[in-house]
Amino acid sequence: MSLNKLEVKYFSSQKKLNHFLHQQDQEQMYLILENESIIKKTAELKVILFNFEDIYKYVEDMVNILAVGFLKVNPNVVSIKFNDRAFSIDFSDELKLNEPEDFKIFSAIKDLINFGIRETFLKPYYAVIIYEPYLEKLKDKFIGYVLKIKDQVIETKKDIELMPMPQLVRNEIHKILSAFPNIMTRSVDTNENRRILIRYKETKIKNG
Structure with missing residues (x-):
């Protein structure tokens, strides 16, 4: 789906x-x-309208196109669900993939879809x-990233705000960092x- 397939309306004002x-x-x-209003020197607002169903159809x-095309899998082994701004693209455990080549394709598919949503719908x-085997590969990288941010906060004692993310991911970050008393x-x-705010916290030293 592209923007030219979405509904277009003109309005004389923001009101x-x-x-x-x-x-x-x-x-x-x-x-x-x-940009189009500026070029045509018109006061009208040209507006492209869409709703969540349009975004779902895009995904x-x-x-x-990407998963079925690149991985050559039957569409029946893929399901799409939506929860708190996250589209989970669920591949059946029956799917047999070659590692690590197909996992690289997984990452490319995810990045392309995320880029497309951001660029098309802002x-x-x-x-x-x-896909469990793929998620296991990613887990260590994710934990490493979170711990690196934690170290940066402790070193600088300055807050760091992460980018907006789904609740599922936020919960995992809260869980990982709860083990550190000064965070x-x-x-x-x-x-x-x-999104998540990570903050340095002074810890009191107990006298023995």
């Missing part, structure tokens, strides 16, 4: 656009094509590959901007 969105039965998201199309939704974590902001 008229907001009024239109308020009247819709389901949540509508939009992109304003500012579904990308999975069929929304922080994430594609996550669910505290909390989730900040709301909805699609929800």
Whole structure:
């Protein structure tokens, strides 16, 4: 799916656009094509409208093209679920892959889908590959990344905010860093901007 397949409307002002969105039965998201208005020297807003189903269809199309095309697998072994801004692309455990070549393709598929969502819709939704052997390979890298951030916070004593991420990933980071008494974590902001703040915490030395 590309932007030219989505609904386009024109509004004379931001107020008229907001009024239109308020009247819709389901949540509508939009992109304003500012460049075109500037070039044509018009005060009208050219707006591309879409909803969550459009994003889901985009992910579904990308999975069929990339996963089925590159891995040569039957579409029946792939299912797509959505939870808290994360699309889990679930490959059946019956799937037999060659390591590590096919795992590299997994990473490429995930990166391409994430890039496509971000560039097309400007929304922080994430594609996550669910395939146990692949996840085991990623686990050590993920823990290493979190611990590296932890070391940086301890060394500088300055807060670090991570990028917005799904609740499943945030929970895992909270769990890993809870083992360190001089580190505290909390989730900040709301909805699609929800992210983790990692903060240095002074620890009191107990007198024996």
